[in-house]
Amino acid sequence: MTGNAEISVRVKFFAAPREAVGAGQLERTVPAGTTVEELIRCLTEEYPILRAYTRFLSVAVNRAYVGMQTELHDGDEVACLPPVGGG
Amino acid sequence: MTGNAEISVRVKFFAAPREAVGAGQLERTVPAGTTVEELIRCLTEEYPILRAYTRFLSVAVNRAYVGMQTELHDGDEVACLPPVGGG
Amino acid sequence: MTLFEITPEPLSADAVIARLADPANGAVVTFVGVVRGETDGRAVRYLEYEAYPEMAEETLRQVGREVQERWPTIREVAIHHRVGRLEVGETAVVIALSAAHRPEMFDALHYAIDRLKEIVLIWKKEVWADGIEWRSESGSPMPGSFPYLDTESH
């Protein structure tokens, strides 16, 4: 992480984790260079109930699936995606 | 065939043979004991154009498929059925 | 609520599906046969379908019975076939099957349309720009029926 620069990201929740968090979308300011994994860990400290869901979540950044070590950038849309159930 | 007793049958045509005969339904009086095969032969003499179709026809009497040697009875509905083409 | 019907009226997939209405049935598959604009490379102007309605509706029911004998998980079958003059793009047939779960429905639907084309007492006249023809699915004798009459060989 690069220190003092900060970025703003939008975090989206759906289905059970959305209800657990109590919001479909959060705005968070984090240090530049924060990874998906670090963001999720911060959110889990803020919302301990999320811990029940994190092992089931995939993450998409700007509507594309990404790995846990992906670095976030200013303005990113980070979607926390539980297993799907359409049809 | 038993001779003087006569029966009346209704003959139905569909699709190409209906157009060839020019009618969807005919009433014919034939000797009691006439078979399907004999009826069709009579009709073919009356409508020579039917000859082009007879080898493709199945016959149903009173809405059930029957064999060529089936004897007809008064009031029977005899349907001349070309190969089907639904769907 | 007629599950099996020969009708001169336009067909609707929604209407046929509605005949199946049963909340236990979670999945419905349908086959919709539409009049194509060409056959064997020739432009079709329109089609005329003709039926032997009393026997045709009974053979539609037979298709339904056969499907349910082969795939007992199929809950309901409905088949509507239109007759009369049909323009290109209009629907000639709708088959709908319902089941609580999906696995076998697709095979059952495939069977239903194949069998309909084989045994249901409906005939189709194709009217092209340059001619007409009564068409059968196979061009070959009707499966399952007795040997065809041949007055010339007697």
Added chain:
Amino acid sequence: MTLFEITPEPLSADAVIARLADPANGAVVTFVGVVRGETDGRAVRYLEYEAYPEMAEETLRQVGREVQERWPTIREVAIHHRVGRLEVGETAVVIALSAAHRPEMFDALHYAIDRLKEIVLIWKKEVWADGIEWRSESGSPMPGSFPYLDTESH
């Protein structure tokens, strides 16, 4: 003419089929998913479907692309999925495939609904008489996605 759509409005098989309108397409198969009155023996009161619409419509398109890559004779694919509260008997999803001829359509339709349930970003909450549950088709991790996060193991 939107072939792939996530919508809160009631669905119609006829409307989805109409999106495919092309006289060259003689056959259409559809899958219609209806809200069932029970799941695992428990009475369902209603369902709530929730989507990530922008990504869900893209994954619907992906399902369509996959179908056409695997079965090149499939001419068109349309998929509409409803979201929001759905009562028992209402339609949640309609998939329609068209082709000039029939042979491969049934496998393609089967593939499309299975794949939709695997990858499309839609979630379903079942509301029973005695409880609720967010359900996924498999209960297992989403195929094709990266290993799930597990903050407890780090």
